[in-house]
Amino acid sequence: MSLIQFIILAAVAIIWWRLYARLRSGELTWLEFVEWFALWLGVAVIVLVPEVASYLAAWVGVGRGSDLVVYLALLLVFYLLFKIFIRQEKLARQLTSVVRGLALKEASPPPAPSRGSKPEVRP
């Protein structure tokens, strides 16, 4: 086994262990755990048997196995970036609703409305 194979496999082992810890603590659902585990299993297989990548590359019509690996890795990074964007948008909205709640709570209200029943306040 070459040094690079050893390093990558060690990294995969650590990632698996972290994934398991996050599954135990409830941060990951079972489905998420299986997805991530399978992804890194794929990495481990390709590191151990690089011919697999070449074979797959030929099968989908990409020149070299290592090219295929780079393409897939790039796709994965874009996907993760996209997920982070969405998560941060969600967080921003939650922050806004907290800030809004405080602003409305601290408003010194002038005399209450004379008519109408319960006033509606949108979130």
Next chain:
Amino acid sequence: MKVFIIIPAYQESSSVGAVVAGVRSYAESVVVVDDGSTDGTGEAARAAGALVLRHMVNRGYGAALTTGTAYALAQGAEAVVHFDADGQFEPRDIPPLVSALSVGRPSAALGSRFLGRAVNLPWLRRLTLKLAVIFTWAVSGVRLSDAHNGLRAFTREALALMHWRQDRMAFSSEVIDELVRAKIPWTEVPVTVRYTAYSQQGSKQGKLPALKIVKDLFFGRLVK
């Protein structure tokens, strides 16, 4: 009619006082939403007679208008007017805007600087505003003469049907989308918008605000 004017303000201490004083006579109540300003915007607005709501940290133009509008509804407003804090609008454009509303029914009135007057409008701003008109036509399916004008009015009944989520400048596009979705009738009303050295100095929207709006609209759709 019980009219509330909502003024979103971020770092506008030098203009917000005069704006509040200028619009006070047109409404039952003037609400300034001080959006985390650090220059005394809130104090200046209060001194001029506005009720001030304060966002502890900056959440953006749309977030501030949504907060102010929620407050107005809770206070029993029958109509809500949105008005900028930078002094570019004319207070006397408010009565025609409010008269254009159908009282007691869902209805909106949208200010248009291209039906009215755009004084000293820089060519680059004219270009982006015209692109916004085309964008709104293409994406929202609505032909407006001025798609990103911050002077607008709604009846209470219209506000009850709309759901606003955009925190920043994309809010102006979202308002149009929501009018369409909720099938709220609207009319455009000519207004005057003045471009001055003050209104032009140091853009708060950062570089390429139009691109940011498109990005916000895109990601906004993906988050419920």
